[in-house]
Amino acid sequence: MDDDTPLPTPAPPPSPLSKEPTELQKLRFDYAWKWFNFHAEQRTKMFNFMLVGLGILATALVGAIEKKLLLEAAVVGTAATMVALVFSLLDARNRQLYIAAMDVLIDAEKNLVIGDGVKFKDHNGQDKDFGISRRIALEEGADKSTWRGWREGRHRHWMPALAYAFALLFALAALRAWWVYFDSVGKPPEASAQVCCQWIAPAPATPASAVAVSVPASGSSDGVTLDGTARMQTRHWAAMWIGLALVGAGVAALALGHRLAGGAAVAGGIGVSLLSGLSIPLSFHVDPKFEAKLADRIELRVESLLKIARGAEPGLLAAERFGGFDPGGERFECDAEPNSKALAGIKAGISLARERRQGAVVLLVGSTDRSALSPPMRARFESNSGLARARVDQVERCLGIPAVAAASAPSSSLEVVRVITGPSYTPSSRDTADLAAQKMAQDREVKAFVISVPTRKP
Numbered sequence: 001m002d003d004d005t006p007l008p009t010p011a012p013p014p015s016p017l018s019k020e021p022t023e024l025q026k027l028r029f030d031y032a033w034k035w036f037n038f039h040a041e042q043r044t045k046m047f048n049f050m051l052v053g054l055g056i057l058a059t060a061l062v063g064a065i066e067k068k069l070l071l072e073a074a075v076v077g078t079a080a081t082m083v084a085l086v087f088s089l090l091d092a093r094n095r096q097l098y099i100a101a102m103d104v105l106i107d108a109e110k111n112l113v114i115g116d117g118v119k120f121k122d123h124n125g126q127d128k129d130f131g132i133s134r135r136i137a138l139e140e141g142a143d144k145s146t147w148r149g150w151r152e153g154r155h156r157h158w159m160p161a162l163a164y165a166f167a168l169l170f171a172l173a174a175l176r177a178w179w180v181y182f183d184s185v186g187k188p189p190e191a192s193a194q195v196c197c198q199w200i201a202p203a204p205a206t207p208a209s210a211v212a213v214s215v216p217a218s219g220s221s222d223g224v225t226l227d228g229t230a231r232m233q234t235r236h237w238a239a240m241w242i243g244l245a246l247v248g249a250g251v252a253a254l255a256l257g258h259r260l261a262g263g264a265a266v267a268g269g270i271g272v273s274l275l276s277g278l279s280i281p282l283s284f285h286v287d288p289k290f291e292a293k294l295a296d297r298i299e300l301r302v303e304s305l306l307k308i309a310r311g312a313e314p315g316l317l318a319a320e321r322f323g324g325f326d327p328g329g330e331r332f333e334c335d336a337e338p339n340s341k342a343l344a345g346i347k348a349g350i351s352l353a354r355e356r357r358q359g360a361v362v363l364l365v366g367s368t369d370r371s372a373l374s375p376p377m378r379a380r381f382e383s384n385s386g387l388a389r390a391r392v393d394q395v396e397r398c399l400g401i402p403a404v405a406a407a408s409a410p411s412s413s414l415e416v417v418r419v420i421t422g423p424s425y426t427p428s429s430r431d432t433a434d435l436a437a438q439k440m441a442q443d444r445e446v447k448a449f450v451i452s453v454p455t456r457k458p
Contacts, residue, residue, distance in 0.1 A: 021112050029108045036101035043094035047159055050087040054080060054166050061173060070181040077174025078270075081167050085266070088163035168251045171270060175244065243269045317360070318349025318450040322395050325444040327371045330381075330390040334398035342448070343398055349450030350414065359413040359453040362401065366392040367421045369443040388420045395446045 021029075057080035064073035250265030320342035325332065333339060346362070353360035368384035381387040401416050425439035 025108075025112055028104070029112060032101045032104035032108065036098050036105060039094050039098035039101070043091060043098065043159075046087065046090055046094060050084070050091075050163060050166075053087075054084060054170075057083065057170070061170070065177070070177060070184060074174055074177035074181050077170050077177050080170040081174055081270075084163050084167035084170060085263070088160050088167070091159050091163060164251045167266070168247065171247050171266070172244070175247075175270065243271070245269070314454070315452045316449065317352050317452050318345050318448075320345045320448050322446040322448065323441065323444065325391055325446075327369065327440075327444070328373055328377050328387070330387060330394055332391065332394035332398065339398075346399060346448050346450055353450065353452045356452065359415070361451045361453055362399070362414070362416045363419065363449040363451060364392045364395060364416065365419045365421060365447040365449075367443050367445070368423055369425070369440040370423050370427065371440065385420050389418070391444070391446050392418050392420070395448065399448075 057076060061073055061076045064076055246265050246269030250262045250269060253262030253265060322339055322342055324339060350360050366388035368388045373384065381390060396416065423443045425443050427436050
């Protein structure tokens, strides 16, 4: 053979696509595609369920806060935090499952569908590897910049990040709610829960202290022994801020893929923040000694202080009504019921003021009705006001005010104030005769009040 004879060009290697795929290869491809499609679709559905569920929990949390349901708000916030973290774990699991199928599809594109090393021009005229899943894997593998993934809106960055963001926000709300709840335990209700000047319910007995005091009856030196328990409640701000920092660091670790460390940091941060609002039980034993008589140094006058407090402000001791007066008359039966019972109530109020060494003011209020006086009664009383004054005098006579005043202690005083008012009832055409008679009878009543007043020593 002449040396100048050119050698034959070697044939290109056979293409993997030169043969028809076997039934087994088709079955493998179909199996991988169905697996990928199921778990990819399940991932997006779970993300939608997460948005709906967390939206419902957020609405419940806001409603509990608006209604000042502190414990309910704290529980809802904690539950929402756990739900958000669980959804993030489910999202990671779904991604892991469909990535396993996507790896099989990439290999099938290379060996069964498209082939290896096949290029084509994209819409920008640039050479690209012919394929879909394989092309995306090659391009993203060449550029591993995380910021580019965020900028391009890649699912593996944004979907777990949103779940962690929800978890962080709910965790902060839950920590705040637990803090306010623990801070409000044992405190009286707010002003909106008051009626006038007293609480609706008495404040619960606080475990702030339970002290036993023992004092010896005799001896040259007095000893006092204090035994008891108490609770020290304070605001541990440093612990709370450390807990919040741990929660934030845990969420960041979860976003970066460190699940174990991130979950531990979030749980630890929540625990530290909650512990900052708890009270600390204390036990104490104090045994001081005094050289002088304890009774000479400390004088407890509880009963005296109570008496002073009772006499510091005016108070209503008794209030009664006297009725049974006929229209146009002043006759009054002292011993008839229920007048005798009302008289006993007024006298009891006067006696109570005397026992407290307070002054007493008996206020007698007489009123008139709209009945016209007959000529004889007009000649006697002149007007309805004169008739009302006569009725007041009858009640005062039955009370025996002069005798009661004479029997009062020197430190107390008794005064009588008489007031005459006009009728309070105005007849209406819609009122029945019985109702009108009842209302006019009430205008003929005499009302009596016993008011205690403080007495001042000269």
